[in-house]
Amino acid sequence: MKELKIFGIVAIFTLVLYWGVEPFAHSQMHKHVEGHGLVYDGTADIEETSKDKKAMKKAFWADVKKIAALKGDAKAGEATFAMCAGCHMDGAVNMGGVTPPSLEHAGAIYDKNFLIALIKDPAIATNVDHKYPNGTMAHPMGSISTMVTAPQDIANVVAYLKAKKAGEVTPKEAFTEACGRCHANRYGKLTQLGEIPKTKSNIKTGLDIDAMKYKEKVATEQAALADYLGTLPPDLSIMIRARSEHFLHTFIENPQSTLPGTAMPRTGLNKEGMEKVFAYLEKTGDPSKPLREETGPKVLLFFLIFTALAFLWKKSMWKGHH
Numbered sequence: 001m002k003e004l005k006i007f008g009i010v011a012i013f014t015l016v017l018y019w020g021v022e023p024f025a026h027s028q029m030h031k032h033v034e035g036h037g038l039v040y041d042g043t044a045d046i047e048e049t050s051k052d053k054k055a056m057k058k059a060f061w062a063d064v065k066k067i068a069a070l071k072g073d074a075k076a077g078e079a080t081f082a083m084c085a086g087c088h089m090d091g092a093v094n095m096g097g098v099t100p101p102s103l104e105h106a107g108a109i110y111d112k113n114f115l116i117a118l119i120k121d122p123a124i125a126t127n128v129d130h131k132y133p134n135g136t137m138a139h140p141m142g143s144i145s146t147m148v149t150a151p152q153d154i155a156n157v158v159a160y161l162k163a164k165k166a167g168e169v170t171p172k173e174a175f176t177e178a179c180g181r182c183h184a185n186r187y188g189k190l191t192q193l194g195e196i197p198k199t200k201s202n203i204k205t206g207l208d209i210d211a212m213k214y215k216e217k218v219a220t221e222q223a224a225l226a227d228y229l230g231t232l233p234p235d236l237s238i239m240i241r242a243r244s245e246h247f248l249h250t251f252i253e254n255p256q257s258t259l260p261g262t263a264m265p266r267t268g269l270n271k272e273g274m275e276k277v278f279a280y281l282e283k284t285g286d287p288s289k290p291l292r293e294e295t296g297p298k299v300l301l302f303f304l305i306f307t308a309l310a311f312l313w314k315k316s317m318w319k320g321h322h
């Protein structure tokens with residue numbers, strides 16, 4: 001009887017710790033951040049203190065909404081897209097600290113309102129305008145907001161992206177286009193310059209000169225990124241294991257809400273873009289997951305059968321002893 005009481009007390013304490021104290025401590029240590037449902041309308045923007053800036057932001061997002069309501073002409077947008085392609089081309093090189101990404105699936109992975117905002121003002125769209133107090137031109141894509149200004153032109157080029165740059169996108173492509181210019185993924189064999197090329201050692205010297213040259217190029221790119229962002233963005237190979245899914249979702253949707261002042265831009269992913277990026281993070285961070293998911297139920301079934309057999313065996317052993 002005494003043992004039972006002690007057991008009861010221990011059990012109650014354990015349960016209180018498990019359900020009460022631990023989650024409470026967790027919620028105190030990590031501020032809970034709500035997502036915004038992948039809606040880009042300014043509600044997640046950094047809180048402005050000055051009245052003028054507040055009014056400017058309000059007008060900015062109201063304009064975005066108006067442009068979104070226009071009917072875009074994809075064909076007319078193709079000509080405007082040539083201006084984008086001047087920077088976003090195959091073999092693009094680092095400009096102002098970062099290499100313009102491929103836009104091959106931009107229409108599939110980015111939200112429409114975000115794209116409109118991005119062309120109007122890339123710093124505000126990506127929620128890092130606090131880095132550019134003297135205007136948006138200092139942003140490496142800033143000049144676009146002086147090149148494409150008419151609302152109808154913006155609507156047209158976004159219509160072009162949504163029509164012609166929205167094909168089937170693989171998880172790896174989504175990651176490379178949306179994150180890869182800043183984040184390496186070692187397990188996915190990706191650097192900020194793309195896929196690591198296959199190289200060979202020279203038979204006589206044992207040296208792989210091409211691999212060394214490539215490493216040097218990556219180091220130069222990373223140094224430029226670190227200058228631009230104040231820090232080298234972390235490798236994302238196993239980030240999915242280090243952070244909760246909720247954290248990753250809200251952080252990627254709007255980095256400022258989780259890490260105020262961070263240099264990581266809002267990337268403007270839509271639902272498909274977010275799902276594909278996550279699929280890639282899961283694949284590199286947990287390559288054995290599919291196998292585990294397949295084996296899990298089998299192991300459970302084994303234990304069930306084993307328990308049943310053990311029970312029957314015990315029963316038969318004890319028969320006659322009572």
Ligand code: HEC
Nearest residue numbers: 083084087098099100106119140141143144265266267268
């Ligand atoms: C002057 C060069 C330049 C021009 C012109 C330009 N871009 Fe960019 N773009 C960049 C750079 C550089 C980045 C990366 C910025 C960063 O990561 O901070 C970028 C990023 C982007 C991104 C990724 C945004 C994100 O963070 O998710 C998209 C989408 C994009 N540009 C679309 C366009 C479109 C559409 C046009 C034409 C209307 C265009 N760009 C014109 C240089 C340019």
Ligand code: HEC
Nearest residue numbers: 178179182229231233234239252259262263264265267277
């Ligand atoms: C223009 C560069 C840039 C792009 C593009 C970018 N990031 Fe980042 N990211 C950063 C920087 C810089 C940091 C470091 C943030 C800090 O410490 O303030 C970071 C940090 C992170 C972190 C770590 C957060 C933590 O808790 O430490 C994750 C996760 C992340 N990024 C995911 C992504 C994903 C996923 C994408 C693509 C959808 C992406 N990033 C696109 C620059 C970028």
